[in-house]
Ligand SMILES: Nc1nc2c(c(=O)[nH]1)N=C([C@H](O)[C@H](O)COP(=O)(O)OP(=O)(O)OP(=O)(O)O)CN2
């Protein structure tokens with residue numbers, strides 16, 4: 001079974017030499033795996049997921065990403081891995097993290113899925 005939770009955040013970044021300081025709306029999907037709960041069928045209880053994601057959201061939202069520990073080069077890919085690693089330090093079993101930026105239809109993004117690569 002797989003359960004997922006999406007969240008959005010607003011942040012500034014720069015990615016030298018490709019872009020100077022500017023901002024984005026980011027959309028994140030966190031996919032969690034696990035044996036289905038025998039009663040509820042879920043891979044993860046979304047109440048617990050939301051609590052853990054709230055910590056990550058607070059760390060990222062309305063910030064300058066380059067100043068966050070571990071995000072000095074905040075490409076989409078490094079950001080997805082950073083979110084995966086932060087959430088993997090909790091009780092959650094994260095399968096993959098997708099990060100998108102830009103308006104629907106023109107969005108660009110990436111998926112960090114280390115289990116698939118292993
Ligand atoms: N695989 C990736 N390639 C690139 C990334 C990335 O995160 N992953 N990032 C960049 C630079 O940030 C590039 O300058 C993109 O700038 P950005 O403003 O973030 O995006 P756009 O150029 O598309 O501008 P919009 O504001 O979204 O129109 C390069 N490559």
Ligand SMILES: [Zn+2]
Pocket residue numbers: 013019022023024
């Ligand atoms: Zn950007």
